[in-house]
Amino acid sequence: MASQKGMPSSALRVLEEALGVGSTAAGDTAEAVAAEGAYYLEQVTITEASEDDYEYEEIPDDNYSIPEGEEDLAKAIQMVQEQATDTQILEQKTVLSSKHAVPETIEDFLCNFLIKMGMTRTLDCFQSEWYELIQKGVTELRGGGHVPDVYTQNMLLENENKILKKELKHYKQAADKAREDLLKTQKERDFHRMHHKRTVQEKDKLINDLKGLKLHYASYEPTIRVLYEKHHALLKQKMLTSLERDRAVGQISGLQETLKRMEIGHSFHAPEIRVVPNCEKENAPEGPTQKGLREAREQSKCKTKMKVNTKDSVFPSDVQPNPNLCLCKENICPAKFDYKLNNIFRLHELPVSCIITHPRKDILISCGEDRVWKVVGLPKGNVLLTGLGHTDWLSDCCFHPSGNKLATSSGDTTVKLWDLSKGNCILTFEGHTHAVWSCTWHSCGDFVASSSLDTTSKIWDVNSERCRCTLYGHTDSVNSIEFFPGSNILLTGSADKSLSAWDARTGKCEQSLYGHMHSINDATFSPGGHMIASCDACGVTKLWDFRKLLPIVSIDVGPSPGNEVNFDSSGQVLAQASGNGVIHLLDLKSGQIHKLMGHESEAHTVVFSHDGETLFSGDSDGTIRTWS
DSSP: OHHHHHHHHHHHHHHHHHHTOSHHHHHHHHHHHHHHTOOOOSOOOOOOOOTTTOOOOOOOTTTTOOOSSHHHHHHHHHHHHHHHHHHHHHHHHHOOOOOOOOOOBHHHHHHHHHHHHTOHHHHHHHHHHHHHHHHHTSSOSSTTOBOOHHHHHHHHHHHHHHHHHHHHHHHHHHHHHHHHHHHHHHHHHHHHHHHHHHHHHHHHHHHHHHHHHHHHHHHHHHHHHHHHHHHHHHHHHHHHHHHHHHHHHHHHHHHHHHHHHHHHTOOOOOOOOOOOOGGGTTTOOOOHHHHHHHHHHHHHHTSSOOOTTOOOOOOOSSOOOOTHHHHHHHOOSOOOOOOOEEEEEEOOSSOEEEEEEOSSSSEEEEEETTSEEEEEETTTOOEEEEEEOOSSOEEEEEEOTTSSEEEEEETTSEEEEEETTTTEEEEEEEOOSSOEEEEEEOTTSSEEEEEETTSOEEEEETTTTEEEEEEOOOSSOEEEEEEOTTSSEEEEEETTSEEEEEETTTTEEEEEEEOOSSOEEEEEEOTTSSEEEEEETTSEEEEEETTTTEEEEEEEOOSSOEEEEEEOTTSSEEEEEETTSEEEEEETTTOOEEEEEOOSSOEEEEEEOTTSSOEEEEETTSEEEEEO
């Protein structure tokens, strides 16, 4: 019996342990719940009560009947153990590791709570009663227990909640600011988009206006062409009228001179006055009255001697061979561009205006604004001869085809011819009313042409010592003039931005070339004669096809003015003297531009030697530089 009674008691103990009724299971469950942060009781005091006052409730046997036999009891114990095992497994999965934090005691928690809420009187009462209990020994100081973790976690969560609220507020402010910036950016985008559309519309409108202006301008070109032809015809009529006026003035002056001589008592035979028809006025020879007038003027000034019984020279009717073609054939060697500054000759006190080389000898002639010209021997640079006679600055000079004579032009409105063997002036041409810029010899050696600031050019007869023809047509200063090699064609370049080709026999303009946008300072023929080079006051150099009378290419090396251009003897290289002191060399085959740096101031003139090995340039400081 004892054994039978003992077996149910042990089974009940096991059942109690499995169900968590025992003290150990209860303690473990309490720790698990505390780890989870749930409410729990640290200590429970149960007072004993009398059994008489307690009323027991009867439990019917039907619901809690235990089956008889050992097999049913073993199955129940096994089932309880399996449930306990499942509970432990679930607790291991759900229980989190507790935080290593020191729990706060209950009295400290209460004190902190009262201080936080501002309940000072309640705090004083609580402290006085609490410490009285501790002194009496009723309550131990360390036995009061600790505040459960749930309170600490609530406080931490509250603090974290406050921090999160602050951050949320900050993020809201940042979002509001970003929203405002986005709205502002969208407004700016819309504004710029509208501005872009308006700009595109204005551009399209300007393009349409430009097309309309081009069409309008094209409609005016025929009218401009007709007006230019009318203008050219009026200039010719004006020129003819001026010639008639000059002849009438000459006849009147001759008659007045005849009357004066008759009054004085000198015997004088009145010459015949021949009236030339209008169709022959331009090419008619000088009349006796004009001859007498010229004699009186030359005798009064005592500058030149009248030649007796002279006849006008005749222009060659056949085209003569170009003497420069031989030089072009001889210089077949490749063009030279690697010039180096070799020597500097100081020859003038004022700027050098012109340099030319002798056609056959190793000498050159330089003209300066100090009113003198000098013959310089090469390569030493010694002065062989000095010419004095002009009363103002010299602008240009040119050799006679034979090389024995020299023609010079000056700001004193005259053109002088010099004998290089003696160095004296043999003839002076007067007739321009302003400074003479340039002069050139005809290939036959009987004519000299000059261009002037008075917008005219003149052809002088060396034998009859008079002006054979005056060229009218330019509307501004004529800055350069040159005979086409071996022909009667003259080329002039003017400040009216045009080039003109003239027939020296008739004095008529055969063709004009337009293309420069600024005043033309110089123009010259290539040695072969098929090309023209010109430069203007803005540094633009143009090449023209003389056979087709069309522009070939335009080279802009500005903005400094181009003062002079010259070809080498082979016609492959073109040199330009620039106002900034740079000598530009243009390779006509490749189109490359080479620069020679060495002038300290403005370069006025540039010329090649006949073999192309040496280059000479004149400076505004009165020096000549040699490059080889």
